[in-house]
Amino acid sequence: MKTYNLAALLVGVPLLMAFSIPLFGFISKQLAKWITVLTLGFEFFFGLYIFFWHIYPFNVIMGNWVPPFGENLYIGPFATVLIILVSFVGLMISIYNLWSANHGDVVHFALLFLMFVGGSIGLISTGDIFNIFIFMEITGISSFALAAYGPERRALGGAFKYLVISSIGSTLYLFGVLLIYTQLGTLNIAEIAARISQTTSGLLTFAGILLVAGLAVEAELFPFNGWVPDTYTGAVNPVSATLSGIGSVGGIYVLFRILMTVFGKDGNFVSTYGNMDLMALVAILGSATVVIGELSALVQKNVKKMLAYSSMAQMGLVAIGFSIGSKLGAYAGVFQLVNHSIAKAMMFLILGVIVSFGIGEHIEDMKGLWYKSPFLTLAFTIGALSLLGLPLFGGFWSKFALVDASIQRGGWYDFVIAIVLFASVVEAFYYLRIVGYMFTSKPTSTDKIKVSISPAVPIVAFSILIVAIGIFPQIVGGISWNAAHELTDKMGGYVLNVIPTIVGH
C-alpha cells in the first residue's frame, strides 16, 4: 500500500478556498473569481504532477486511521485521469466565468462553482462508500444552486426539478449503502468489494438496484434523467457546461465504481454478484438512454436543448461502454467520457458566447454564423464532429473502441451496438444540420462577433485538445488502459492497493 497523504490537499485546498471566498468577496468580486481560477489551476497541476511523476496508484489516509477503519482517498489511474479531466474542464470554465458571470451574487456563484468542481474531485477520489454520498450531496447542492442562477426564470424551474429527482436518488443510494452495511459492517469500498460475496444475495440484489437507481440520476440514465433537458436548458451556459462536463463524469464514475469494483464479479466480462446482472441492467438503461436522447434531440429546434439531449445520449454511450465489462469496454468508456466531457463543455461555452451577442438559441438563429465568427463556428464544428466520432478528432477513437468492445463481447451486445450506431446516425443528422446552418446561409446582419480573450482561452484550449487527442490517441489511451485494468480486475486493481493484507495469512 502506497500512501501519499499530501494529496489530501486535492480536497483540502478547494474547501479552504471556498470557505475564504466570501472574505475575498468583500474586497472585490473579480478577486473571488480569480480565486476560483487559481484554486482549480492548483488542482489541475497537482493532477498532472500525480500523472506525470507516476505517483498513482496511492492512498490518502485521513486522520491516521487506515482503511478499512477510517476514511481514505484512493487515487488510482481511473481517478487520476478523471481528476485531471475534471480539474481541466473546471479550470477552463472558471476562466470563462471571469467574463460571463457578472450579474447577481457573483461571490457565491464563484464559491459554489469551486465547490462543485472540488466536490467532484472528492467524489472521484474517495474510498468510502458513505463519503461518496456526502460528495454527491456537495456536488448536488452546489449544482442545484448553480442551476438556479441566472436572469431567466426557466433556471429556477430546471433547478427545482433537478433537486427533487436528485433528492430521491440520493435517498435511494443511502438505503442501498446501509443495506450493505447491515451485512458486512463496514463502509470501506475495498473491504466491501472483497467481501461482497458474503452477503445474502436477495438483499444484495435489492441494494444494487437501489444504488443503480440512485446513481443513475447523476449519470443521466433513462428513466432517471427527466431533469436533464429542463435543467440544462434553464441554467446559464457555463453551468450547463459544468453539469455536462463535470457533473455527469462524477455520476458515471461512481456508478461504475460501485458496479464494477464493489459489486463486480471478475471474469472475462465483469458481471455483478446477486441474482441479477446489474451490468446488463445498466446496458439496457444505456441503450434506452441513447435512443431516447438522440431521437428527442433530433426534433429539437432549440440548440441548447438539443445539446442537453445529446449530452444525455452520450452518457448512455459511456454507460454502454463500461457495462460491456471487458477491459476494452472500460477503455472505450473512459475514452468516450473524456471526449464527451471536453467537447460538450466547449459547445455549451460557445453557445454562451453566441447568446451573449444577442443571437438566439433557436436553430434558425445559427444561420450564417460562419460569416459572423469563423472562430466560434470552427470550434463548434470541431466539437460536433468529435461527438459524431469523425476522424482527426478525439471522438473517433472512442467510438471506434466502443464498437470494437461491443463486438468483442458479442451476444446481445450486437443488438446494443446496432441500436447505438443507428442512434449515432441520427445524431450525425442533427449535428450536421446545425453545422450546415452555420456554414451555408448568409446572415441577415453581418455584425462580427468579437470574442474577448477570457472566453476564447477555454474554447481554443478545448479545440486544441480535441484535435490533439484525435491525432495522438495515446494521450488518453495509455492511462485509459490502466484505468480499464483497475476497473476490471477488482482485487489487483483496487482492493489490494487499499488493503494489501486482505487476502489473509
Next chain:
Amino acid sequence: MNSLLALLIVPVIGSAAAAVLQRYRLVERLITFLTFSVTFLFLFEIKIGDILTWHLDFLGKNLEMGLQITPLSIFMLYMTIAFGIVLTFYNLSERSKMKGFLLLLTLAASNWIFMSTDLIGFFFAWELMGWSSILMIFGGKREEESRHGALYYAMMSIGGSYSMLIGIFLLSNLTGTFSIQSNVSYLTLILGLHPWWVLGIVSLFFVAFMVKSGIFPFHTWVPHTYGEAPDGFVPYLSSVMSKYGVYGFLIFLPLTSGAHVPSVLGLAWPNYVLLWFGSVTAVAGSVLAFMQDDVKKLFAYSSFSNLGFILAAIALFTPIGLTAGMFHAFNHLLFNGAIFITVIAVISKVGTTRMSEMGGIWQKMPLTFLTFFVGIAAAAGIPPFAGFGSKWMIFQAMISHGLIFATVLLFFASIASFLYLMRAFHAIFLGQLSHKYDNVKEVSAIGKITEVFLLGALIFFGILPGFVLDPINSIVNSFGLKPLPTSGYEYINGFFSSINMVSIFIVVIVTFIFGFALFAVVAKHKKVPQEDNYTAGQIPQDWNLTPEMYQFSYDFYEPMDKELAPFLKVKIDGFFKGFGESVEYIGEAIKEIFTGNVQIYTYLAVGGLVIFVIAGWVVW
C-alpha cells in the same frame, strides 16, 4: 522525408495553410493547386513495394499501422492526383464556394485510403474523406438544397461507414489483427468452412463501398448531392470519389471469387449479385438521367450509371473483366471530368443549371463545346475516344462469361446513355441562342488550357490505350490472374479479337471530314431566332406557350417520359425519405416523455425503480 509519408503530410500542411489563408480566394486556390502538384511530384519518388509502418498505442495494444504501394494503389494515386491537378488548376478561375482546405484534406485521406495496409488507417481515412466532402457540399449555391444534399449524403455515408466499422471489428476479433492482408487471407482460409459467414462480413464492407460509389440501391443520394455541391467540387466528387468504392471492392473481390464459394453460372454468388447490382445501376442511372432537366443531376445519374458498368465488369473478376473495369474506371475519370468541367464552365457563365433555359452556347464557347463534345462522345463509347475501348471490353467480358441477359441490360443502358448525352449536347450547346446569353464569353485562359489538356487526353488515351492498359495489366497480374496479351500501345486486346485504335481513328477522322464537308456544301441552313417558330396560325398565348417553352430542348423526351412515368413511381428515394420521416415522427413522440412536469419525472424514476424491483423478484 519518406515520400509515402509525404503523400499524407504535404496535403495536410497545404490544408492548414489554405485554411488560414481562406479569406484570400486566389491565394487559397493557388495553394491548393500547388499542393496537388507537389504531391504529384512526390509520386515519382515512390515505386511498387514501398512500405512504411509505425505503431499506434491504442486499444491497449501496440497496433501496427502501415502504408504500402501496390500496383493498384499506384494506379489509383496517379489517376486521382493527376485529375486533382487539372481540376485545381481549372478552379483557379472558378468562383464557387469550394473550400480548398477541405479538398486537400480529402486528398490526404484519399492517398491514405489507397496506401493503407491496415483497417484502422483505412477506416480513419475513409471517414476523414467522408466528412471533409460533406462539409464541402454545404457550400453549394442554393443553401436549402445544398444542405439537404449534404445531409442526405452524410446520412448514407455515415451509415455505410458504420456498417464497415462493424465488419472491421467482426474481422479483427476473429484474427486479432487489423492488417488488411492477413484479414483477407484469414477469410480465404475459413471460406471453405463458413462461406456464408465470410460473405456476411464482406457484405458489411460492400455496403460502405456501394454507398460511396452510388451503386443501386444506395444511389439515391447521388443526384441530390452532385446537383447541389459547389461547382468546383462536383468533378472531383464524381470522377475521383466514386473510385474509392471501386478500390474497396477490389480489396475484397479476390476473396469472394474463391473456389469455395457457392456459384451460379460459373460465377461466385456474391460476384453474381454484384454483377446484377452493377447492371441495374447502369440501367437505372441511364433511364433516370434522360429524364432530367438539371444538367448537374443528369450527369450525376450518368456518373453512377457508369459506375454500374465498372462494377459489373470487375465483379466478373476475370482478366478481361478486371481490365475492362479498371480501364473504364480510368476513362470514366477522364470523360466525366471533361464533361463536368465544361458543364460547370457553362453553368458559371449562364448562371442556371436548367438545360431548357440554355441552348446555342456553342457559338459563344466553341472550345468548351468541342471538349464537351469529345467528352460525351467518349462517354457514349464512340470510337476513337477513350470510353469506346473500355465499353467494348466490358461487353466482351460479359459475353465471354455467357451472361446474355446482363449483357443485354448493359447494352440497353448504353443506348439510353446515348439518349441523355444527346439531350444534354443538344440542349446546352445546339439549337437557338437565347438573347439572354448575348454577353456570354468563352472561358478564361486557364479554362482554355484545362480544356485543351482534357481534349488532348481524351484523344490520346483513346487512340493509344496501351499507356493505360500496361499498368492495368500489372494490376491484374498482382491479383494472380493472367493478364491479357499486349501488342503495342495502339492495340486493345479483347477476349475474342483485338482492335487497332489508330486505324479506327484515321477512319473516323476521314469519315468525319467527309461528312462535315458534305454538310457544309450540300445542306441548306440558316440562322433563326428562338422565337421563329411555326405555330400554324395559332396564337401562342392561347396555348399558354411562353418563349421559354419554344426552346426545343424543353420537355425533350416528353413522350418517353410519359411512357416511363408509371415505372418510376417506385422510388428507392422514397424509402429512405419515409424512413427518415418515421424516425422523426418517433422522435416527436419520444420527446413527449420530457413534459417539463417534475411529477412525471418522479413517476418515471420511481416507476423505473419499481420495475427493477419487480425484475429483481422475478429472478429472486
Next chain:
Amino acid sequence: MMSDTPEIVKKVFAIFVVGVLIIGFFMVFTQMPKGNEVNVNNTVSRFYVMKDVDQATQMLDKGTYFNKDMVPLRNDVPYTPITFGKSENLEDGAANVVTSIVVDYRGFDTLGEVTVLFLAASGVMLVLHGEKRKVPKKKIAPSEIMYVGTRIAFSVIFLFGIYVFIHGHLTPGGGFPGGAIIASGILGLFLGRQGYSPNKAGLTVFESLSGMAYAIIGIIGLVAEKSFLANFLPTGTIGNLFSAGFIALIYIAIGMKVGSELSAVTNAMIVDTEED
C-alpha cells in the same frame, strides 16, 4: 402519465408504486439482521467503541486481521478496558463515541457535511439575491415584555448552544445541534423585534473564518501528523472537559459555523422581499 391525468388514476398509480417499493423493502428486511440479531461486534464500530483501532491496524499490518475467507477477525483484536474518568491517552479521548466517530474517525465526512450546509446557505443567498429589504411601513412596536423577553431568552439560548457544542465530546449534542440552537435563538430575535436584522457582514466573516479554521485544523494535522484531519493534540483523560484533543476545537468551529450559517439562511429567507 400526462399532466391532465385524472387525480384518481394518479393516486391509484402512486399507491401501487409506493406499495410495490415498500413490499420490496420488507422482503429485504426479512433477510436483514433485526432486533436481537443485530451484533455490533460484527461491525467496524466495535473498534470505535473500544477505541481500539490502533490495535486493529497492527493486526491488519501483520496480516492477521482477515481470515482466509476475507472475513475480518474483529473479535480477536486485543481489548483494553476503558474506565470512565481514569483511562488516559487513549487513541481518541471523547467519551461520546458518536462524537468520536463524527469528528475523529470519520472526520472527513463531517468536513463534507459542514461544506454541504455551507453550500446550501450560499445557495440560498445566491438564489434569493437581489431581494431588497422593504422598509416596513407601519412599525408595530412589540410589547416591552416581548422585547426584553426575547433578549433574555436569546442570551440563555445562546449560552446553551455554546454549552452544547463545547461539551460535544462528553454529552449528546455537538456542533450541529449547538449551532442550530444558536440559530433558533436568533430566530427568536426576529419574532421579538420588528425589523430586526443581524449584521450580515459579521455573519459572513464568522462563517468564513470558522470554516477556514476547520480546514486549517485539517491541514495542521497534515503538517504535524502527516495525515489530513489527524489529531495533533493530547487526548487527556476520558470524561474530562479538556480531553479528546482537537474534537472540541472542531466542534467549536462547527458550532460557530452552523450557527452563523443557519442565521444567515434565516435572515435571507425572512427579509420581506420585493423584486428589484
Next chain:
Amino acid sequence: MIDFLQNWIYLTGSMALVGIGLYIVLTNTNIFRIIVGLNIIDSGTNLFIVTIAWHPKSVMPIYTATNNLVVNGHVISADPLPQSLVLTAIVIGLGTTALALAIAVKIYQKYGTLDVRKIKEEDR
C-alpha cells in the same frame, strides 16, 4: 409478540414514512407539499438508519461513569456508526430543504404559481 413488535415496528414506521413521503411527492402538485414529502422521506430514512444500529439490549454509545459500553469484551451499546451517519443525513436534509424552499419562493415570484405542472416554458 413483543419480540415481533420490537423487530418490526421501527422498520414499519420508517417504511411508512418513506411511503407517505413518496406518495406526497407523487400526488401533490404544490411545490411546498412536495418539499414536505421530501422531508418526510428524509425522516423515514433517518429512522431506518438508527433502527439498524439498535438492538433490544443496547445502551447508548456514550461513556459515562455508570454506562459501560463493553462487557466481557463484547460491545453492548447501540452501533454508533450509523448514528453518526444519521447526523450527517439530517444536516444534509436541512440544507436541501432550505435550498428547495428558497428556489420555491423564487419560483412563486417568477412564475406566479406553486403548481408544478405550470412550471415550464412555452417552447419545449
Next chain:
Amino acid sequence: MITLFSTLLVILIVAGGFVSIFSKKLLSSVISMGLVSLGVSGLFFFLQAPDVAITEAAIGAGLSTAIFIIAMKKIQKGGTSDDE
C-alpha cells in the same frame, strides 16, 4: 413496555404523516411534518441515540419547520393557503 410505548409513538407518527397527506391547509401539513420529525426524534431516544435525537429535534423538527413557515409567509399564502 418501551416497545409498546414506541409502538404507540410510531402509530402517532404515521398518523401525523397521514395528516400531512390529507390536510387541506398547507400550514397544517407543514406543522404535522414538524410533529413527525419530533416524534421520530423521540423514537431516537428509545433507540439509544441521544445525539441523533437532539440533532433531529433541533434541526429537523425545529429549524426546518421554522424555515418552512418563514418561506410560506414570504409568499403571502401562509396560514390559509390551499394547494393549487
